Amino acid sequence: VAVTANNGNTSKPNIIIMLMDDMGWGDLGVFGNPAMETPNLDRMAAEGMIFPNFYTANPLCSPSRAALLTGRLPIRNGFYTSNAHARNAYTPQYIVEGISNTEILLPKMLHKAGYVSKIVGKWHLGHRASFLPLKHGFHEWFGSPNCHFGPFNDLDRPNIPVYDGAQMVGRYYEEFPIDKKTGESNLTQLYLQHALEFINRQAVTGTPFFLYWAPDATHAPVYASRRFLGTSQRGIYGDAVRELDQAVGALLERLHSLDLHSNSLVFFTSDNGAALISGPKGGSNGPFLCGKETTFEGGMREPAIAWWPSHIPPGRVNHQLATVMDLFTTSLVLAGVTPPSSTPLDGIDLTPALLHTRTWDRCICAFVCLDGCFILMTRNSWQEFHQGINFCPAQEVHGVTTHNQTDHTQHPILFHLGRDPGEKYPIR
Amino acid sequence: VAVTANNGNTSKPNIIIMLMDDMGWGDLGVFGNPAMETPNLDRMAAEGMIFPNFYTANPLCSPSRAALLTGRLPIRNGFYTSNAHARNAYTPQYIVEGISNTEILLPKMLHKAGYVSKIVGKWHLGHRASFLPLKHGFHEWFGSPNCHFGPFNDLDRPNIPVYDGAQMVGRYYEEFPIDKKTGESNLTQLYLQHALEFINRQAVTGTPFFLYWAPDATHAPVYASRRFLGTSQRGIYGDAVRELDQAVGALLERLHSLDLHSNSLVFFTSDNGAALISGPKGGSNGPFLCGKETTFEGGMREPAIAWWPSHIPPGRVNHQLATVMDLFTTSLVLAGVTPPSSTPLDGIDLTPALLHTRTWDRCICAFVCLDGCFILMTRNSWQEFHQGINFCPAQEVHGVTTHNQTDHTQHPILFHLGRDPGEKYPIR
Ligand SMILES: [Ca+2]
Ligand SMILES: [Ca+2]
Numbered sequence: 001v002a003v004t005a006n007n008g009n010t011s012k013p014n015i016i017i018m019l020m021d022d023m024g025w026g027d028l029g030v031f032g033n034p035a036m037e038t039p040n041l042d043r044m045a046a047e048g049m050i051f052p053n054f055y056t057a058n059p060l061c062s063p064s065r066a067a068l069l070t071g072r073l074p075i076r077n078g079f080y081t082s083n084a085h086a087r088n089a090y091t092p093q094y095i096v097e098g099i100s101n102t103e104i105l106l107p108k109m110l111h112k113a114g115y116v117s118k119i120v121g122k123w124h125l126g127h128r129a130s131f132l133p134l135k136h137g138f139h140e141w142f143g144s145p146n147c148h149f150g151p152f153n154d155l156d157r158p159n160i161p162v163y164d165g166a167q168m169v170g171r172y173y174e175e176f177p178i179d180k181k182t183g184e185s186n187l188t189q190l191y192l193q194h195a196l197e198f199i200n201r202q203a204v205t206g207t208p209f210f211l212y213w214a215p216d217a218t219h220a221p222v223y224a225s226r227r228f229l230g231t232s233q234r235g236i237y238g239d240a241v242r243e244l245d246q247a248v249g250a251l252l253e254r255l256h257s258l259d260l261h262s263n264s265l266v267f268f269t270s271d272n273g274a275a276l277i278s279g280p281k282g283g284s285n286g287p288f289l290c291g292k293e294t295t296f297e298g299g300m301r302e303p304a305i306a307w308w309p310s311h312i313p314p315g316r317v318n319h320q321l322a323t324v325m326d327l328f329t330t331s332l333v334l335a336g337v338t339p340p341s342s343t344p345l346d347g348i349d350l351t352p353a354l355l356h357t358r359t360w361d362r363c364i365c366a367f368v369c370l371d372g373c374f375i376l377m378t379r380n381s382w383q384e385f386h387q388g389i390n391f392c393p394a395q396e397v398h399g400v401t402t403h404n405q406t407d408h409t410q411h412p413i414l415f416h417l418g419r420d421p422g423e424k425y426p427i428r
Numbered sequence: 429v430a431v432t433a434n435n436g437n438t439s440k441p442n443i444i445i446m447l448m449d450d451m452g453w454g455d456l457g458v459f460g461n462p463a464m465e466t467p468n469l470d471r472m473a474a475e476g477m478i479f480p481n482f483y484t485a486n487p488l489c490s491p492s493r494a495a496l497l498t499g500r501l502p503i504r505n506g507f508y509t510s511n512a513h514a515r516n517a518y519t520p521q522y523i524v525e526g527i528s529n530t531e532i533l534l535p536k537m538l539h540k541a542g543y544v545s546k547i548v549g550k551w552h553l554g555h556r557a558s559f560l561p562l563k564h565g566f567h568e569w570f571g572s573p574n575c576h577f578g579p580f581n582d583l584d585r586p587n588i589p590v591y592d593g594a595q596m597v598g599r600y601y602e603e604f605p606i607d608k609k610t611g612e613s614n615l616t617q618l619y620l621q622h623a624l625e626f627i628n629r630q631a632v633t634g635t636p637f638f639l640y641w642a643p644d645a646t647h648a649p650v651y652a653s654r655r656f657l658g659t660s661q662r663g664i665y666g667d668a669v670r671e672l673d674q675a676v677g678a679l680l681e682r683l684h685s686l687d688l689h690s691n692s693l694v695f696f697t698s699d700n701g702a703a704l705i706s707g708p709k710g711g712s713n714g715p716f717l718c719g720k721e722t723t724f725e726g727g728m729r730e731p732a733i734a735w736w737p738s739h740i741p742p743g744r745v746n747h748q749l750a751t752v753m754d755l756f757t758t759s760l761v762l763a764g765v766t767p768p769s770s771t772p773l774d775g776i777d778l779t780p781a782l783l784h785t786r787t788w789d790r791c792i793c794a795f796v797c798l799d800g801c802f803i804l805m806t807r808n809s810w811q812e813f814h815q816g817i818n819f820c821p822a823q824e825v826h827g828v829t830t831h832n833q834t835d836h837t838q839h840p841i842l843f844h845l846g847r848d849p850g851e852k853y854p855i856r
Contacts, residue, residue: 026460026714026715029745030458030460031460032454032458032459032460032461032714032715033460033715034453034480034481034714034715034716034729034845034849035480035846035849036478036480036745036747039745046474046743050464052462052463052464053462232846233747233846233847234846234847235844235846235847237847238846238847279848279852279853280844280847280848280853281847284715284849284850286454286460286462286714286715287454287460287461287462287712287714287715288462301462315474317457317464317467319464319661393852394825394826394850394852394853395823395852396824397822398822416663416708417462418463418660418661418662418663418666419661419662419663419665419666419708419709420707420708421462421463421712422712422822424707424821424822424823425707425708425822
């Protein structure tokens with residue numbers, strides 16, 4: 001299924017997916033953050049195309065990442081809340097499950113077209129040996145199977161490991177320090193260097209590559225390198241955003257200097273909305289309601305920028321409704337790989353939007369398909385609510401937000417997202 | 429006090445102030461509106477400089493406009509709430525007061541440098557004969573002394589008049605229809621045509637001009653021309669924004685086609701934040717708290733774009749704290765007019781920010797000067813609250829927002845606006 005583009009050769013472009021962690025729609029200047037401290041991302045948007053209606057598949061790290069890499073909804077790929085302990089919805093150390101061997105991940109599919117794949121950063125699809133990235137199609141990895149929680153100091157719960165390929169090379173808070181008091185850590189720089197080094201090597205070999213760049217500096221506990229600490233109006237969270245923004249700039253600049261820019265699709269987004277329970281130490285979801293761990297717009301809608309000079313027309317806003325799962329299908333189409341026929345896919349091909357600025361009607365269903373397109377994106381059900389936690393501090397809307405897990409299946413709350421993007425005025 | 433610029437002749441540029449009505453910080457694509465339907469304003473921003481920290485002087489029409497045109501705080505220029513009826517804070521028909529003869533307005537000052545001045549749109553500084561624009565320095569006027577409230581049908585309270593110069597040419601809902609059912613009115617097109625016609629004439633004479641373009645389509649009842657109705661994702665409010673956006677594009681295009689662009693400073697902003705009491709029929713204040721009629725950020729912070737090709741460097745974000753009153757002083761500096769020495773001014777010269785992208789520390793005081801710079805911008809006092817009205821629907825923050833007028837002078841509520849632009853986490 002090779003795509004035919006009007007504007008030049010799109011055959012087997014390099015694919016770079018930059019997936020941020022808990023970064024909100026409202027964290028970028030181009031998406032209206034008042035601090036406007038993301039000049040590199042804003043330039044990326046000016047040179048590329050932004051998708052203001054881009055969604056994750058679930059407002060939590062693991063299911064969102066599983067959806068991206070499988071092109072399938074969490075309820076299909078196994079990363080969903082199936083019991084009170086939400087055993088498949090996230091992967092702390094005491095959870096022993098992970099990505100199923102029956103799932104076919106993006107790097108494995110792209111390899112059919114000769115792609116070499118690397119993941120840099122957070123994996124979060126299982127920490128046991130059989131679940132790790134190199135067992136699921138990635139050729140290279142630098143990063144960690146989990147979040148950088150810690151420090152831990154008991155043998156039953158050691159610090160989270162960091163891998164280089166199949167080799168464990170240390171642990172967070174030990175060989176890879178994070179100062180929780182000052183917020184200092186050089187991890188984003190390490191993730192940048194490993195990505196640059198991979199791009200350099202691929203430029204030499206000329207092999208098409210897939211780089212999945214997944215730094216986690218904006219996930220609590222938020223961190224930044226020393227030279228970024230204290231540089232943002234927003235505090236430590238803003239410092240982390242500024243460092244990531246600069247890293248994005250460095251990566252795009254490297255593509256330019258290696259003359260790979262016109263043959264590399266770069267897509268920037270986030271795995272879920274900003275965590276409002278972190279208060280001013282977390283990110284911003286702009287005008288949207290609530291955030292991480294809720295299925296309101298603040299939890300589900302993500303910043304999204306596509307960049308591919310001479311293929312994606314510059315400076316465009318595309319209102320196409322799209323999801324992280326589409327990145328799977330779109331990547332396959334661009335690589336000329338036939339999507340797997342054995343399992344149903346939920347992602348669709350976005351190349352008409354990317355290359356020709358098209359939009360079309362579409363129904364996105366978070367879990368089950370009902371009538372109407374936006375219902376399931378906005379309903380407050382199957383949330384990963386812990387009993388009694390308020391994930392919407394200072395954003396409570398009477399009759400809409402709750403502190404408890406509530407099943408709204410029979411009585412979904414409907415909003416007109418065009419007129420009421422903040423979900424404050426239910427129309428039913 | 430002629431300014432010396434690095435980048436060419438800035439002597440007596442034309443000055444165009446585009447003042448929107450009840451438009452919020454979050455209504456423009458470039459300020460993060462999810463609909464992103466303002467391509468002309470976004471391009472104006474890309475070619476110019478945006479000021480994310482730009483404030484009005486009061487979250488209501490009349491005092492804000494009085495502050496802009498006098499360069500002085502409402503408490504100085506007389507447009508403030510002095511009693512229970514707020515007689516000087518706004519100017520409905522039964523209010524007989526207006527702008528004082530002792531105030532010296534911007535057009536009168538600019539005339540010293542040979543400028544010809546026109547106001548197109550809403551005046552709102554008094555509707556009796558002695559208060560009208562031509563009595564206070566403007567040479568021309570097309571528009572109305574008041575809001576387009578109505579229709580009224582009693583002799584004591586006739587419909588609001590529309591003027592062309594000193595001549596009343598009709599009334600809203602009569603000669604100048606507004607269909608409150610469909611939202612249709614061609615007023616924005618009339619305001620556009622009168623502005624274009626003025627610019628055309630000034631291009632011929634070569635006289636420097638001041639155009640104060642003050643359309644009010646985004647003030648309730650919101651209206652748009654027929655061809656814009658139903659074109660926005662946002663409903664009638666978005667239709668009005670789209671029409672204004674297109675008018676801005678037409679005005680900038682006209683400056684280009686008449687070769688006036690490099691000699692015209694255009695400044696776009698709004699008189700106060702979006703009115704949240706209008707719900708989905710009103711605008712958006714983005715991530716900020718509350719809106720019109722409150723002194724929270726949502727009421728006071730305004731979208732602001734400065735445009736002056738070959739003088740203002742393109743694509744810049746300037747974090748300078750600035751206010752509508754600065755437009756008075758800045759205009760005088762650019763025109764080479766010495767500001768009046770007889771009365772204290774609250775506006776300052778922004779040319780170092782505009783022409784050289786500079787920023788500097790500054791204390792802005794809404795009413796009285798206390799220690800600290802941001803305190804008075806954020807405190808919830810002297811609000812034009814009517815008893816028991818909630819101006820912050822679905823945005824209530826415990827201990828912060830109130831439904832009643834509350835004097836916080838002795839115990840101001842403080843926020844760190846960098847880390848908490850939404851004013852949800854008081855630090856005191
Ligand atoms: Ca996450
Ligand atoms: Ca107003």
